[in-house]
Amino acid sequence: MENARSDACGVSHLERVLSSGHFAVCGEIGPPRGADPSEVLRKCEYFRGVVDAVNLTDNQAAVARMSSMAASLLTMQAGLEPIMQMTCRDRNRLAQQSDMLGAAALGIRNILCLSGDHVTLGNHPQAKSVHDLDAVNLTAMMRGLREGHFLSGDEVKTPPELFIGATANPFGEPFLARVHNLKKKVASGAQFIQTQVVFDVPRFEKWMQACRDEGLTEQTYILAGIAPVRSASTLKFMRNNVAGVHIAEEYIQRMSAASSKEDAMDEGVRIAVETIQRVRDIPGVAGVHIMPVMWESVIRRVVEGAGLLPRPDVLESPPAEARSASELTP
Amino acid sequence: MSKLTEKIAAFIERHPTLYRIIFTLENAVKKPLFDCRECGQCILSSTALICPMRCPKELRDGPCGGTLPNGRCEVDPNMDCVWYLIYKRADKLDRLPLLDTVQKPYDNRLRGTSAWINLMAGRIEGVKLRARPKKRSSAQTGTSPLAAAETSDQKSSSAAPGARS
Numbered sequence: 438m439e440n441a442r443s444d445a446c447g448v449s450h451l452e453r454v455l456s457s458g459h460f461a462v463c464g465e466i467g468p469p470r471g472a473d474p475s476e477v478l479r480k481c482e483y484f485r486g487v488v489d490a491v492n493l494t495d496n497q498a499a500v501a502r503m504s505s506m507a508a509s510l511l512t513m514q515a516g517l518e519p520i521m522q523m524t525c526r527d528r529n530r531l532a533q534q535s536d537m538l539g540a541a542a543l544g545i546r547n548i549l550c551l552s553g554d555h556v557t558l559g560n561h562p563q564a565k566s567v568h569d570l571d572a573v574n575l576t577a578m579m580r581g582l583r584e585g586h587f588l589s590g591d592e593v594k595t596p597p598e599l600f601i602g603a604t605a606n607p608f609g610e611p612f613l614a615r616v617h618n619l620k621k622k623v624a625s626g627a628q629f630i631q632t633q634v635v636f637d638v639p640r641f642e643k644w645m646q647a648c649r650d651e652g653l654t655e656q657t658y659i660l661a662g663i664a665p666v667r668s669a670s671t672l673k674f675m676r677n678n679v680a681g682v683h684i685a686e687e688y689i690q691r692m693s694a695a696s697s698k699e700d701a702m703d704e705g706v707r708i709a710v711e712t713i714q715r716v717r718d719i720p721g722v723a724g725v726h727i728m729p730v731m732w733e734s735v736i737r738r739v740v741e742g743a744g745l746l747p748r749p750d751v752l753e754s755p756p757a758e759a760r761s762a763s764e765l766t767p
Numbered sequence: 768m769s770k771l772t773e774k775i776a777a778f779i780e781r782h783p784t785l786y787r788i789i790f791t792l793e794n795a796v797k798k799p800l801f802d803c804r805e806c807g808q809c810i811l812s813s814t815a816l817i818c819p820m821r822c823p824k825e826l827r828d829g830p831c832g833g834t835l836p837n838g839r840c841e842v843d844p845n846m847d848c849v850w851y852l853i854y855k856r857a858d859k860l861d862r863l864p865l866l867d868t869v870q871k872p873y874d875n876r877l878r879g880t881s882a883w884i885n886l887m888a889g890r891i892e893g894v895k896l897r898a899r900p901k902k903r904s905s906a907q908t909g910t911s912p913l914a915a916a917e918t919s920d921q922k923s924s925s926a927a928p929g930a931r932s
């Protein structure tokens with residue numbers, strides 16, 4: 438980042454990594470569809486020492502799973518920093534605020550606000566889809582909590598310390614909406630942004646250019662989404678079934694050309710590493726968010742391959758004045 | 768709104784039959800024209816006269832991440848993403864700058880009430896007649912995203928044959 442600061446400050450490790458100008462690396466864990474904590478802990482082993490923080494999804498794809506907050510706590514117990522995801526699909530503004538306060542009380546500092554896949558796409562299509570707030574308003578509400586007030590205006594007795602994130606999809610249509618959307622989220626307090634997976638670098642570059650023109654890269658940290666895939670069929674599945682993913686034909690061909698399973702896996706790693714290196718060269722990209730699709734064990738290979746190991750060791754406890762200094766106000 | 772309109776609104780609200788007549792009139796205009804969903808907190812004037820409450824997620828601040836490449840909705844691929852339509856129409860009407868306004872959180876108490884009367888009562892914000900003038904210098908607003916949007920819009924409009932306008 439051009440505006441990199443040499444001193445690490447922030448309420449979370451991730452914020453300190455970013456604010457000190459390091460290229461950040463995030464991972465992602467989907468909580469299990471059961472009550473066994475060891476599944477989360479086992480996955481954490483792959484990520485420890487390899488990423489700066491790890492996302493815990495919130496009923497991803499509208500499928501009921503262990504809660505993001507509980508999985509975040511387990512992640513912390515395993516010595517990793519969590520990024521708790523919170524969608525607008527399952528909770529109204531009351532539940533969102535109370536969950537945030539609860540999460541902060543447990544020590545969770547990073548929050549990622551998103552709208553969430555619609556209930557009809559998941560395993561309980563009969564459910565009521567809440568969508569009380571949208572992701573923009575959710576982001577603003579989280580900033581409000583940090584500043585000491587509920588959405589109602591009432592005072593929050595002990596405001597939570599938060600590093601607030603939001604998502605962006607550079608590949609959806611229409612293009613301008615994708616820039617506006619980010620602008621609104623940044624104006625509402627998004628301090629970091631995680632993007633949809635990048636399988637079309639030119640389009641991503643074009644979106645980054647638009648973000649730079651709007652001055653957004655000066656106000657928020659943009660982390661590009663990277664997805665290592667193990668086979669051509671996974672890639673095709675993503676293209677056909679995951680909303681908002683855009684995959685350039687070139688990658689499908691490269692994955693299909695692999696002669697064996699191992700070959701395909703190697704190619705998947707190569708594509709991920711190569712994409713990281715390409716997005717890293719784009720001005721304004723502050724890090725990557727790596728989402729291995731059902732393939733957590735690959736994370737070390739990818740991060741190592743991209744030359745991003747070892748991960749930086751930033752201050753454990755930030756100086757007292759760090760919080761205000763770290764707030765990126767638009 | 769002014770004190771007078773507030774008084775009129777209060778009067779109407781004390782008379783349920785009168786309220787119903789006005790609300791029916793409003794619906795008679797807004798339903799066929801804008802496919803209005805009676806949210807009672809109308810923002811049609813800043814969404815290029817397309818009701819965003821048709822979105823299955825009722826998003827009032829722009830599209831979700833799931834809009835399909837052909838401009839259809841991720842939830843129901845048989846319908847166009849309303850935000851795709853809004854951006855296309857806003858571009859045509861030269862009202863794109865209005866689309867980066869952050870909307871207030873929706874007040875659920877207003878669902879199924881008359882937006883006209885709510886407007887008179889001062890419960891909701893007024894109508895935006897013009898796209899707000901660009902505040903920043905052209906260097907900052909960047910003509911490129913707009914230009915980029917135009918080109919990508921032209922491309923995608925041909926890719927979405929079913930897109931109503």
Ligand code: SF4
Pocket residue numbers: 555821822823824825826829830831832833834835839840841842843847848849850851
């Ligand atoms: S694709 Fe468009 S209409 Fe469908 S849920 Fe997303 S924003 Fe709403």
